[in-house]
Amino acid sequence: AQEGGLVENGSRNRQYGGGGERQCGSDCPEEEESYRWPVRLTHAQLSGTESLWMEKFLVVWRNLVESDWPRLRIQGDREVQEKKLGLGNTYQDLGTMFNEPRMNQRVVDNVLKEERAVFRSWENNGILLLECTVCNVNVTGMKVMQGHMTGKKHLKRLEEFTVIEGGTVCDPVKATVDLVTDKSLLSRLLEKYMVGPVVGLEYVVEVLVGRADPEYRCALCLFSSNIQDIMPHLLSATHRLAYMVKFFPFASEKFLAVPNKSVWRASTFEHLDTVANRIEAKFARAEPRVVASLVVWEREKLNISAEIERGKHARESPEFNFENLPDPFRSYISQIPVKEVVRN
Numbered sequence: 001a002q003e004g005g006l007v008e009n010g011s012r013n014r015q016y017g018g019g020g021e022r023q024c025g026s027d028c029p030e031e032e033e034s035y036r037w038p039v040r041l042t043h044a045q046l047s048g049t050e051s052l053w054m055e056k057f058l059v060v061w062r063n064l065v066e067s068d069w070p071r072l073r074i075q076g077d078r079e080v081q082e083k084k085l086g087l088g089n090t091y092q093d094l095g096t097m098f099n100e101p102r103m104n105q106r107v108v109d110n111v112l113k114e115e116r117a118v119f120r121s122w123e124n125n126g127i128l129l130l131e132c133t134v135c136n137v138n139v140t141g142m143k144v145m146q147g148h149m150t151g152k153k154h155l156k157r158l159e160e161f162t163v164i165e166g167g168t169v170c171d172p173v174k175a176t177v178d179l180v181t182d183k184s185l186l187s188r189l190l191e192k193y194m195v196g197p198v199v200g201l202e203y204v205v206e207v208l209v210g211r212a213d214p215e216y217r218c219a220l221c222l223f224s225s226n227i228q229d230i231m232p233h234l235l236s237a238t239h240r241l242a243y244m245v246k247f248f249p250f251a252s253e254k255f256l257a258v259p260n261k262s263v264w265r266a267s268t269f270e271h272l273d274t275v276a277n278r279i280e281a282k283f284a285r286a287e288p289r290v291v292a293s294l295v296v297w298e299r300e301k302l303n304i305s306a307e308i309e310r311g312k313h314a315r316e317s318p319e320f321n322f323e324n325l326p327d328p329f330r331s332y333i334s335q336i337p338v339k340e341v342v343r344n
Helices: 046-088 096-097 141-151 152-158 184-191 225-235 237-247 249-255 264-284 294-310
Strands: 106-109 116-117 120-125 127-132 137-140 161-164 206-207 212-218 223-225 289-291
Touching: 046 225, 046 264, 046 289, 116 225, 116 294, 120 137, 120 249, 127 141, 127 237, 137 141, 137 249, 141 264, 152 249, 206 294, 212 294, 223 225, 237 249, 237 264, 249 264
Parallel strands: 206 289
Antiparallel strands: 106 116, 106 161, 120 127, 127 137, 206 212, 212 223
16 A cells, blocks of 8 residues: 555564464575674663753653553463463473473373373463472472483383373474464553654564563664663664665655764754654554564574565655655754765
């Protein structure tokens, strides 16, 4: 659809619990040095002027995270746990669930001649419990159970049973395909964040990390973050201009006349914010997508990024563009060193 400039190229924006073969074709970024994501969380690199300009927006964000994030975390965790329970026996197998094939092991009791699973799993008040039915041992957490599996007592006890070979091969991606929240926690938090425009949200991926806080990836800027630091990135001139270069080139050309943002004044950041505000007012905020785990993300990030590119984006059109945008450096262009200015 060209009306208003909102277009969709191929696939729908969706929650991402897993996938199959890589099928992104020419849209799929190559696995090269330039596409390697930061391993550790990083903070947006902001100039002093930009940092001071942004603070009024970040105060609101920090307060919102402090007041609402704990509740949203519990809410999201409950949704995922309910999905697990709702899937019941269709939730593949323990080997798939925990990415540990040995959890699928079955044995025949040589006395009772009955077949049974060696391991069971359930939750009690949010605590993961695992049982070894051979040893009648209950533990909390998969790491503890893995230690039990390799212990001498367990292996000795297992000799008293007939082990059935050929358990299900696990696939951690397929296991978690449905285990995501219906809507990202970031989107729910943003429903109360109205002090500033947020563009390019369709490039944000919320990666669930079990019972811990989700991690965030910006597939546009190859930026990794937590919930606190994702907002400084989304409000940054770096992110906004990366988005505008793709979809609003008339606007980006105006601001990239001075690429070095360390020489920008507050009025230019304010000007860029106005442009972002017009885009959001015209097209509304996009939705981040949700990925079920870090395992899924690492395996599927190229497919996910390619799918985002093929998806729906706000875009300038003859009816909506920034061709006549005033020069954002007009009031102080004469004071900017000539070497910092790029002019045609």
